[in-house]
Amino acid sequence: MNILFIGDIIGKPGRLAVKSLMGELTEKYKPGLIIANGENAAHGMGITPDIADFLFNLGIDVITTGNHIWDQKNIIPYINTHERLLRPANYSILAPGKGYGVFDSKLGGKIAVINLEGRVFMKGLSESPFTIAKDIIKNVNGKADALIIDFHAEATSEKEALALYLDGEISAFLGTHTHVQTNDDMILPKGTAYITDTGMVGSKYSVLGTNKDIAIKRYLTGMPEKFIPEENDIVLNAVSITVDKKTKLSKNIEKIRIDL
Secondary structure (H helix, E strand, O other): OEEEEEOEEOHHHHHHHHHHHHHHHHHHHOOOEEEEEOOOOOOOOOOOHHHHHHHHHHOOOEEEOOOOOOOOOOHHHHHOOOOOEEOOOOOOOOOOOEOEEEEEOOOOOEEEEEEEEOOOOOOOOOOOHHHHHHHHHHHHOOOOOEEEEEEEOOOHHHHHHHHHHHEOOEOEEEEEOOOOOOOOOEEOOOOOEEEOOOOEEEEOOOEOOEOHHHHHHHHHHOOOOOOOEOOOOEEEEEEEEEEEOOOOEEEEEEEEEEEO
8 A cells, every 4th residue: 555645835836846746756656645745835834725626636635734724714614624634633622624534545445644733842732742643543443554644843852752652553654844854764663654854845945945035034134024935946855655454554665855
C-alpha cells in the first residue's frame, strides 16, 4: 500500500508546481492515497475554499493543515462540510471541522489520517498531542489498514518524542511546519516510518517560501511585513511510504525532492 505525502504548499507558486508534477508523481509512486499540507496554500497564509477545491481537483485526497488554518476566515464554514480538509485534532472539540478521518485508498483498503499540532514554541491553545493521539488511535483501531500522522510542529525534540511514543502503533509519522526537508527519514525500531520535516513546495532561494527581500526587511527593521511567496526556483518536497496491510507498519519511506 503506497501513500504519497506532499509537504507544505506555499502560495500560488506551490500550487502550480503540484499541478505540474502530479502526473509524474502518481505515475512513479502509484499512491493509493495522496495527502498534502495546505495551510499556506493561499497566496500568503491559510487556505481558502477555492484553493482547497483546486487541490482536491488535482488529485489530492486529503489536505492537512496547522496553525494558519483560520487565517482565511471563509474556510470556517467550508471545513464543516468538507471532511477531507483537516485541522489539528488537538484543537478544542468546539472548533470547526475535524482533525482526523478514515479514507478509502484507490488501491483498496482504508487509510486513517490524523492531523496534530505541536505545543513547544507554538502559540496555539491546543491540547496535548500525546494524549489526543492515543485516544484517536484507539478510536480508529480495526477501521483502517494504515494510519498516518501529520505532526505540524516547531521543535525537533517534540516530534521525535511523540514519534517514538507512538512507534509501532501507527504506519507513518510525518513532520511539517518548518518548511525544510530533513535528512532523517527512517523506519523506527517498531515499524513506524518517520521524518522530522517533509519540507515544502516553494522557492529554494527564499526564507521558508517567502520572498527573501521581504523577510530580510522584517529582520532589519523589526517591523511587520506582508508575507508574499517567492515565485522562482520552486522545489517540491514530499515522501512516499509503503505500508504492509497485514501489519499496518511501514516497509519503506523515500524522500522526494524535485526541482522545477
